[in-house]
Each structure stands twice: as C-alpha cells, then as structure tokens.
Amino acid sequence: xxxxxxxxxxxxxxxxxxxxxxxxxxxxxxxxxxxxxxxxxxxxxxxxxxxxxxxxxxxxxxxxxxxxxxxxxxxxxxxxxxxxxxxxxxxxxxxxxxxxxxxxxxxxxxxxxxxxxxxxxxxxxxxxxxxxxxxxxxxxxxxxxxxxxxxxxxxxxxxxxxxxxxxxxxxxxxxxxxxxxxxxxxxxxxxxxxxxxxxxxxxxxxxxxxxxxxxxxxxxxxxxxxxxxxxxxxxxxxxxxxxxxxxxxxxxxxxxxxxxxxxxxxxxxxxxxxxxxxxxxxxxxxxxxxxxxxxxxxxxxxxxxxxxxxxxxxxxxxxxxxxxxxxxxxxxxxxxxxxxxxxxxxxxxxxxxxxxxxxxxxxxxxxxxxxxxxxxxxxxxxxxxxxxxxxxxxxxxxxxxxxxxxxxxxxxxxxxxxxxxxxxxxxxxxxxxxxxxxxxxxxxxxxxxxxxxxxxxxxxxxxxxxxxxxxxxxxxxxxxxxxxxxxxxxxxxxxx
Amino acid sequence: xxxxxxxxxxxxxxxxxxxxxxxxxxxxxxxxxxxxxxxxxxxxxxxxxxxxxxxxxxxxxxxxxxxxxxxxxxxxxxxxxxxxxxxxxxxxxxxxxxxxxxxxxxxxxxxxxxxxxxxxxxxxxxxxxxxxxxxxxxxxxxxxxxxxxxxxxxxxxxxxxxxxxxxxxxxxxxxxxxxxxxxxxxxxxxxxxxxxxxxxxxxxxxxxxxxxxxxxxxxxxxxxxxxxxxxxxxxxxxxxxxxxxxxxxxxxx
Ligand code: SF4
Ligand code: SF4
Ligand code: SF4
Numbered sequence: 001x002x003x004x005x006x007x008x009x010x011x012x013x014x015x016x017x018x019x020x021x022x023x024x025x026x027x028x029x030x031x032x033x034x035x036x037x038x039x040x041x042x043x044x045x046x047x048x049x050x051x052x053x054x055x056x057x058x059x060x061x062x063x064x065x066x067x068x069x070x071x072x073x074x075x076x077x078x079x080x081x082x083x084x085x086x087x088x089x090x091x092x093x094x095x096x097x098x099x100x101x102x103x104x105x106x107x108x109x110x111x112x113x114x115x116x117x118x119x120x121x122x123x124x125x126x127x128x129x130x131x132x133x134x135x136x137x138x139x140x141x142x143x144x145x146x147x148x149x150x151x152x153x154x155x156x157x158x159x160x161x162x163x164x165x166x167x168x169x170x171x172x173x174x175x176x177x178x179x180x181x182x183x184x185x186x187x188x189x190x191x192x193x194x195x196x197x198x199x200x201x202x203x204x205x206x207x208x209x210x211x212x213x214x215x216x217x218x219x220x221x222x223x224x225x226x227x228x229x230x231x232x233x234x235x236x237x238x239x240x241x242x243x244x245x246x247x248x249x250x251x252x253x254x255x256x257x258x259x260x261x262x263x264x265x266x267x268x269x270x271x272x273x274x275x276x277x278x279x280x281x282x283x284x285x286x287x288x289x290x291x292x293x294x295x296x297x298x299x300x301x302x303x304x305x306x307x308x309x310x311x312x313x314x315x316x317x318x319x320x321x322x323x324x325x326x327x328x329x330x331x332x333x334x335x336x337x338x339x340x341x342x343x344x345x346x347x348x349x350x351x352x353x354x355x356x357x358x359x360x361x362x363x364x365x366x367x368x369x370x371x372x373x374x375x376x377x378x379x380x381x382x383x384x385x386x387x388x389x390x391x392x393x394x395x396x397x398x399x400x401x402x403x404x405x406x407x408x409x410x411x412x413x414x415x416x417x418x419x420x421x422x423x424x425x426x427x428x429x430x431x432x433x434x435x436x437x438x439x440x441x442x443x444x445x446x447x448x449x450x451x452x453x454x455x456x457x458x459x460x461x462x463x464x465x466x467x468x469x470x471x472x473x474x475x476x477x478x479x480x481x482x483x484x485x486x487x488x489x490x491x492x493x494x495x496x
Numbered sequence: 497x498x499x500x501x502x503x504x505x506x507x508x509x510x511x512x513x514x515x516x517x518x519x520x521x522x523x524x525x526x527x528x529x530x531x532x533x534x535x536x537x538x539x540x541x542x543x544x545x546x547x548x549x550x551x552x553x554x555x556x557x558x559x560x561x562x563x564x565x566x567x568x569x570x571x572x573x574x575x576x577x578x579x580x581x582x583x584x585x586x587x588x589x590x591x592x593x594x595x596x597x598x599x600x601x602x603x604x605x606x607x608x609x610x611x612x613x614x615x616x617x618x619x620x621x622x623x624x625x626x627x628x629x630x631x632x633x634x635x636x637x638x639x640x641x642x643x644x645x646x647x648x649x650x651x652x653x654x655x656x657x658x659x660x661x662x663x664x665x666x667x668x669x670x671x672x673x674x675x676x677x678x679x680x681x682x683x684x685x686x687x688x689x690x691x692x693x694x695x696x697x698x699x700x701x702x703x704x705x706x707x708x709x710x711x712x713x714x715x716x717x718x719x720x721x722x723x724x725x726x727x728x729x730x731x732x733x734x735x736x737x738x739x740x741x742x743x744x745x746x747x748x749x
Contacts, residue, residue, distance in 0.1 A: 064747055066532060067747045068747065068749075070538060070725070074725075076525075077717060077718040080639055080640065082568070082635035084567065097637045117713070127641070128641065128642075156563055156568075157567070159721060159725050281749060285749070286749055322538070325735060326536050326741075327536075378541060379541045382543070382732055387545060388541075415541045
C-alpha cells in the first residue's frame with residue numbers, strides 16, 4: 001500500500017554529506033512485506049515460518065559456513081575498526097547503527113558466536129553472543145532488507161569484508177525457514193512463469209514492441225524494427241524488462257534498436273528470456289540465480305545466435321558477467337570472437353569507434369549531463385577488455401553522444417560510488433522512506449553539480465537506478481525527465 | 497624428570513600449552529578457510545586480471561593497509577604504527593637470541609633502544625585506538641568486550657616489557673638477560689630449565705603467554721583471514737576462464 005506523500009521524510013539537499021548522529025533502531029519502523037505462500041513454494045522455499053524454525057535456521061547457517069569461503073572468513077575476521085561505519089548510504093541517510101555495515105554484519109555475528117564459537121557458547125553475553133530468537137529474526141528481516149548489496153563498505157574495509165555476502169546469506173537463511181520478502185519472490189516467480197519481472201506475456205510483449213516501432217517511425221521516419229524470437233539472428237539482446245514498458249527505460253530500448261538498425265546487425269529479443277535482471281542474486285540463492293540465468297543461455301542456444309548482448313542494468317550485468325560462465329557455461333556454442341556476454345555500451349561504443357555508426361553530439365546540446373556509476377557495475381564487474389572499462393566505456397560513450405558532461409564529486413563516483421538507494425531488491429514502495437534515506441548521499445552530490453554546473457540530465461545504465469532516481473527526483477522536487485539511460489542519449493545522437 | 501622449581505614447572509607447562517593451542521588453533525583455521533569453497537567470483541574493483549596482480553593486491557593490503565588508508569587516515573596512521581612496532585618487536589625478540597652473546601656487540605645498546613622506541617610507539621598507538629573506541633560514537637556502539645580486552649592485554653604486555661628497561665636496576669636486567677637465553681633455547685629443545693624469576697619479567701611473560709593462547713579464539717585471526725578474503729584475492733577473469741566449484745553449488749551466493 002503506497003503511503004501518501006506527506007508520510008515521506010525527504011531531507012533538504014545542501015550538496016553536503018554529513019555523518020549523522022548514531023541511534024540504534026531508528027529506522028526499524030519500515031519493513032518489507034513477507035513473501036507469500038505460492039511464490040515461496042515456487043522458489044523452492046517453505047511456504048511460511050513454522051515451529052522449530054530456530055533449529056532449522058542454525059542448520060542452514062552451518063551449511064552455508066562450510067560452503068561459502070567469504071561468509072566463513074567474514075564471520076571471524078572483523079576487528080570492528082570502524083573504517084566502514086560512515087561508508088554506507090543507508091547509515092548516512094538513517095543514522096541507524098544497524099545500518100552501519102559492521103552493525104549489520106554484527107546482527108549475524110551475534111548468532112554465529114552463540115552457536116559456532118567456544119567463547120560464544122561459554123560466555124554468552126560477555127562474548128556478545130545471542131541465540132536466534134524471534135526478536136533477532138525481526139532485526140534480520142528489517143536490516144538485511146535495508147542493504148542494497150552495493151559493496152561500498154567492502155571497498156574500504158581493510159580485509160575486504162563484503163557485507164553483501166552477509167546480507168545474501170541472511171536472506172538465504174530466512175528464505176530457508178519460510179520468511180521471504182514479497183517483492184523479490186513475486187518477481188522471481190513471475191520470471192519463471194512469463195520470462196520477465198513484470199509478468200508481460202508473449203503477445204502483450206509483441207504489442208508493446210509494435211507500439212515502440214511505430215513511435216520510432218513517427219519520430220524518425222525510419223523503419224526500425226524490434227524483432228522478437230527470431231531464430232538465427234546474430235545477436236540475442238537481453239534487456240531488463242523495464243526497458244519494454246517503463247519510463248525513462250523505453251527511451252534506451254529505442255536507442256538499442258536504432259544502433260542495431262544502423263549497424264545492420266541482425267538481432268532479436270526473446271519472450272522466453274525477456275529479463276536480464278536476476279533477483280535470485282538479491283535473495284542470495286544460488287539455485288534461483290542459476291535458474292534465472294539459465295533461461296538466457298538456453299534461449300541463445302535455441303535461437304542459434306552468435307552472441308549475447310546485455311542491456312542497461314546494474315546487478316544484471318554483475319550476474320551475467322560474473323556468474324554466467326560458472327553457472328551455465330561454457331559457451332562454446334557461441335562465436336568465441338566476442339566476449340560472452342557483451343555489454344550494450346561496449347557494443348555501441350565499438351561500432352562508433354569503428355565508424356559503423358555515426359553520432360552527432362550536438363543533438364544533445366540541450367542537456368548538461370552527469371553520470372552515476374551504478375554500484376554493481378562499478379565495484380563488481382568489468383565492461384570490455386581492460387580493467388576499469390566499466391568506468392571508461394560509459395563515459396566515452398556519453399562524450400561521443402553529447403558535448404556537455406560533468407563528473408560528480410570525487411570520492412562519490414567510480415569505485416567509490418554511492419548506491420542509488422534501491423538496489424538489492426528494495427525498490428518497493430513499502431520501504432519508501434528507506435529508499436529516500438538511501439538515496440540522500442547520491443542526491444547531495446547531484447544537487448552539487450546541478451547548482452555549480454547547471455546539470456539537467458543524469459545518465460544511468462541501470463534499470464533500478466532509473467526507476468529509483470525518477471522517483472527520488474520527484475520527491476526531492478526535481479523533474480523526473482532529467483533522468484535517463486545512456487542509450488537515450490545515443491538514441492537522440494545517432495544519425496540514421 | 498627435569499630438575500625444576502615449582503614456579504618454573506608451572507611456566508614450562510603453560511608455555512607448552514600456549515604453544516600447542518596457538519599452533520593447532522592457527523593451523524586448524526588455515527585448513528578450514530583454505531578448504532571452504534567459494535561458489536562464485538566476487539572480486540571487488542579495482543580487481544586485477546591475473547594471479548600475479550591479485551598477489552600484489554593482497555600484498556598491498558597486508559603490507560600497506562591500502563583499503564584502510566582510503567577509508568580513514570587517522571586510524572590508518574595509528575593502526576599502521578601499532579602493527580609495525582608490534583611486528584618489529586616480535587622480530588627483535590627473536591633476533592635477540594642471535595645478538596645476545598658475550599661479549600655483547602658494540603651496537604647492543606642501539607638494538608635495545610630501537611626496541612624501547614617501538615615499545616613506546618606501540619603503547620601510544622594502542623592508547624589512541626582505545627580512546628577512539630571509547631570516544632567516537634560510531635565505533636563505541638560496535639565495540640565488544642573482546643575489542644577492549646585485546647587492546648588492554650597488548651598495552652599491558654608492552655608496558656610490562658618497557659618496565660624491564662625502566663623500573664629495575666641494570667644488574668637485575670642483566671641477570672634476566674643472562675638466564676633468559678638458555679631458558680628459551682632449552683625449552684625449544686624440550687629440555688626445560690628454570691625460568692628467570694624476576695617478577696617484572698614474569699608479568700611480561702605471563703601476559704604474552706595469555707595473548708598467544710587467546711589469539712586463535714580472537715579477532716587477531718585477521719592475520720590469517722586477510723589471505724582468504726575473496727573480494728581481494730580473486731582475479732577478475734570470469735569470461736576468460738571458467739570458474740566452477742561443484743561442491744559449492746545450490747546454496748548461498
Ligand atoms: S571496516 Fe571491516 S574490519 Fe573494520 S569494522 Fe568494518 S567490516 Fe569490520
Ligand atoms: S553493501 Fe552497501 S548497502 Fe549493504 S552495508 Fe555495505 S555499503 Fe551498506
Ligand atoms: S540500482 Fe543501481 S546503484 Fe542501486 S544497487 Fe543497482 S546498480 Fe547499484
């Protein structure tokens with residue numbers, strides 16, 4: 001149920017990021033809705049929380065400890081140095097000590113010490129060990145869903161402790177005892193049923209694409225097609241499904257279509273694999289992540305394409321880039337000339353550099369642009385051949401397509417980027433205040449370039465970022481149309 | 497058996513006990529960390545593409561605390577001074593075995609002075625870290641009893657060590673020095689002899705044994721764990737080389 005706008009607590013933007021006063025429990029008032037029976041069962045989890053969940057949870061925890069080196073290591077080695085405490089956008093926005101990365105992780109470590117360390121089982125309170133009580137489970141359900149798995153904390157931790165790993169494990173444990181999160185489980189279930197997060201069936205998807213083709217035709221007079229389920233196409237394009245119907249995402253889809261049209265590369269989207277996003281990753285479930293990922297490679301096989309290109313989406317790229325080969329590889333049935341998968345920005349920039357497509361940057365002269373590094377791409381996955389390609393390629397592409405570009409403040413972009421505040425499966429209305437708080441850090445830096453450079457366009461390559469910033473812009477009092485994908489810029493600049 | 501007085505008997509037993517706990521504890525932890533599989537690749541930017549690069553990266557964390565430097569400069573300074581002085585002191589204590597021979601080398605006093613400076617730096621940096629823990633509210637709220645405990649043990653060890661140089665007479669110190677070397681040599685050869693009985697020395701020695709035995713159960717294990725942190729040691733090459741760990745399947749990412 002959406003709250004009225006009056007219930008939202010929107011901070012005033014000054015362009016500065018201040019470290020708030022620490023208060024434990026201050027953001028506990030917002031919680032996720034619990035996963036529902038059908039969805040939970042479809043994902044292979046118990047339908048709901050049952051008697052004896054504590055023992056079961058400890059059992060799953062134990063299994064995870066022996067199957068996940070990162071979790072195993074990160075449970076022990078935190079020295080509580082505090083280096084990460086002021087690095088999480090959710091702490092900066094809420095001031096809740098449980099949203100400091102180490103505070104979040106300690107919620108799990110308390111339980112870990114109680115069941116799995118000698119000190120914890122002997123000295124309990126003195127060793128800060130706590131049994132897995134209902135109280136504790138409540139805290140887990142609250143704070144492990146106020147983390148966007150952005151890994152900013154890990155960048156600064158002297159041991160690289162990755163709170164996203166801990167959050168994922170916590171979610172996996174909770175799912176395993178039947179306490180799921182509605183938003184993510186509904187979405188994963190939809191992909192299993194229809195092929196995409198939104199639940200658009202095949203015919204409806206074709207209709208949407210027809211409308212888009214018509215729109216492009218009206219705007220450009222060109223006969224740009226968006227082929228679907230075409231066997232033997234060269235490229236299978238997998239965008240996040242938001243690109244099919246949400247704004248400003250659709251503008252990017254038009255951009256991709258124009259690039260393929262002009263380059264003369266045959267391509268197709270698929271109705272079976274119409275989703276690049278992988279919410280299995282958000283809930284930390286290997287099995288579900290693999291299942292979702294598999295759809296794409298199965299479809300690549302069935303359609304006999306030569307390569308797979310992924311649209312603008314943050315965590316989707318991380319899942320595709322990092323996990324595909326592990327989970328569903330190897331991809332020797334595809335053309336090994338290409339990186340499998342290829343990022344759409346890499347693909348388009350390559351065509352521009354090779355002179356296959358031409359762009360006119362002055363077409364975007366009405367825009368003064370800045371760029372937000374999506375955290376899952378920035379810290380989790382490379383684009384292209386060289387290290388740091390995830391930073392250079394999108395920027396080169398923007399600069400090729402537009403003349404006015406300004407960076408956000410140093411220390412808040414590239415590997416140090418703040419998250420948009422809604423990644424990791426929290427892009428849902430019931431935690432809108434958490435989203436607002438989480439976006440605050442980034443919004444401050446955006447406000448800074450708006451004031452100093454007159455920036456009026458925020459370029460993105462992540463579907464969640466687009467939805468989140470479009471919403472946040474409205475709430476913070478800006479025009480939502482000042483947000484869009486890089487391929488929206490390509491779409492205006494490309495000479496057809 | 498051995499011809500030991502009662503105190504020495506107790507200390508010899510505790511020394512071996514601490515040694516066994518430390519060695520087994522650390523070895524067990526290394527085995528557990530090394531054998532636990534990592535299901536997927538999770539290197540964190542700036543991730544090197546090659547194993548060489550990844551080794552260099554881990555080295556930069558171990559030797560320079562690079563990430564901490566990025567995160568918090570004052571903590572880095574204090575943390576770095578503490579670790580370096582502590583590490584040098586450990587080295588010096590071992591080196592002493594080769595240095596302390598009669599006649600003493602001409603630079604022996606210099607050798608001792610370096611140790612004293614390290615000891616003072618260690619106490620000061622620990623004191624800063626302790627104050628920070630108590631004063632900065634973000635750090636205070638996450639601090640556990642054990643976080644204070646380890647700081648206090650280390651400080652007491654350092655202060656007791658320094659006291660040997662400042663609170664007792666030169667002749668008393670020489671007496672300890674002369675008896676310490678054979679004690680260590682013989683205990684290492686499993687032929688224990690009597691321990692130097694100076695109370696200042698015994699305090700320093702007891703606390704050190706306590707620390708050694710406590711390490712495997714404490715956060716000090718980060719000195720092992722840092723080598724097994726996937727975000728740092730992994731290479732960024734999932735496309736070039738298939739990473740597959742069958743025994744890690746079907747669980748958490
Ligand atoms: S920076 Fe790392 S070691 Fe320090 S408190 Fe945070 S998680 Fe723990
Ligand atoms: S992963 Fe991101 S959101 Fe989660 S604790 Fe770390 S910094 Fe905060
Ligand atoms: S939505 Fe964007 S910024 Fe936020 S978590 Fe995803 S990639 Fe990160």
